Amino acid sequence: MAEKYIARSSAIAARMLGGEMMVMSTTDSTFFTLNEVATVIWQAADGRTPLSAIVRGRICEEFDVDAERAQRGADRFVDELSQHGILLVSDHPLINSFPPEESR
């Protein structure tokens, strides 16, 4: 199965509140609060680290959860947020810079 790379979109607002991340899409105003596990995935979504590596290296290390269950949960999370354009998903590494330069 191809690797999945995830990056945070630039079209979002986000802030940590009491250990959990609040994320809002500036495109469709959908608003999510992420629990502790989801927040770890969110923070690790640098576009360069494969999702499987985030699950193995962060989730399974920091939380008492088996790899298969963690991977299923991570896949669902990524699917949901990518549907709202909050996470970008690709089978190759992603580069996402913000704020964009003004077009001339």
Added chain:
Amino acid sequence: MSLLAEVNQKALALGVPVSVHLDVTYRCNERCAHCYLDHDDHGEMTTAEIADLLNQLAEAGVFFLSLSGGEVFLRRDFLEIVAKARQLLFNVKVKTNGVMIREREAARLRQLGVEQIQISVYSHRPEVHEAITKLPGSLARTIRAIRFLKAQGLKVSIANVLMRGNFADQPEVARLARELGVEYTLDPTISPKMDGDTSILALRIPGSELQQVFRNPELVGDVEEFCAPPPAPGEDIMEGFPCSAGHTACYISPYGDVFPCVQFPLPCGNVRRHGFLDIWRHSPQLKEVRSIRAKHLPTCSSCSHVGTCTRCPGLAYMEGDMRGPSTADCEKSFLRTGIPSANMLMRRRQEPAGPLIQIQALAGAVQTGSPGMIN
């Protein structure tokens, strides 16, 4: 409970200022009749100072950031400020009259991911709108800006402040908003000027017209529910706070002064002298605001409206006591439900300081010679 309400509750429990309103300038190209600001520049924060402030706000946990003025686009660095705010991942709302927004500005706001642009429109008729803004041609320019912003796919909201001079045009402004495909909000609140001058309160719409607003299902939804008598307040109401001012929200002026709210001119500190978080956590004024529960309000705690009134502590403060009633909100509660507020009843009872009508008997005509009274 909605997710946003949960977030606010969590922010309240953690003491996090989740919303900040930052005025970047008081300068303006309009001279709106009801405006509570003066429009001179008394030493605005520089671009670097605002950038530093935004870093501090992000660190403090601020998520919702309203950038307003004055007219924000009178600052040449305004888009730079927005870019910095978005780089820090704030949810940014911009309040503007739109007069200086053309395609380039609209495109950049879209590119930067601004959540919403709120634009003031007072009437669909130039002669009425411009009698308020005092800027000839402003309505056409504002509407053009709305079209530019909409063409970019931005979320735009028309804010319609209601006054005596434009009340009759309210349905047409709502229709204009529908035509333009933007949200519509109306606000019947006129606040005293920040220097305490109350002369502009004469612009407030009279009670009979406010009652029409409250009985209009297009504006308030379910009229019966909106105008229902207030339920008896429970303990949670009496232990509650009047609003988010100073609890999860605050206002910062272009000069760095921190206040509980834009409508609550109680100075709490200045970010040029102290760090924002220091002010937020340690200002005695903010601590005092936070200490007030509904049960501590001398008049309002005994009012039947205490649980449903829109009592603004800032307006109460401008009337002389942040724990006192806000007369404008008392009137709104009364006009909405037909039930007088405790403040209204008290003032009614207190009005005759002496006898209402006094008759002085002519000497010798009445045996007692003491004043007669008719109450």
